[in-house]
Amino acid sequence: MTVHWDGRSDVGRLVPDGRYSYRIQLLREARRVVIPYPVTVDTTSPSLRIVSAALRSLRAGVDGHAGRVKIRYRLTEHARVTIFFRARAVVRGRRERPRGQLDWYARFGGKALPPGVYKLGVVAEDAAGNRSAPASVTARIRPRSA
Secondary structure, eight states: OOOOOBBBOTTTTTTSEEEOEEEEEEETTEEEEEEESOOEEOOOOOOEEEEEEESSSBOOTTTSSEEEEEEEEEEOOOOOEEEEEEEEEEESSOOOEEEEEEOOOOOTTEEEEOOOEEEEEEEEOOTTTTTTEEEEEEEEBBOOOO
8 A cells, every 4th residue: 555645734735844644544444543653744955054165285196186175064954965066976975964074085087186276066955855055165276386
């Protein structure tokens, strides 16, 4: 048996965010059953704030390693944070915490990026699939000093 719910009340209005229980009416048996596992309605997107974006040793090196960008963030709720570069996810957070950090090692497509200025996007997504407005971080990779 599959049950679908459109997030509307008995009178057809969208319900507010919160926890709800399923009540199923069995017409042939003239009884109701309440399913013991609640469902959570969450329509609110997390808010993301970049606390800092520290550039660490971002110099193009002989070994192709350019360093890292350490991005610290805060969220209004538990959500997973992802860093995007050129519209592709380059770092995905593993934890859903309201504060944390992610590191990007200035690599794309398996290769270290050459010196230049690069724009990163940072987005948080909660368990319900609501996404924050994207935040942007600029990273400058300097040429290696002689």
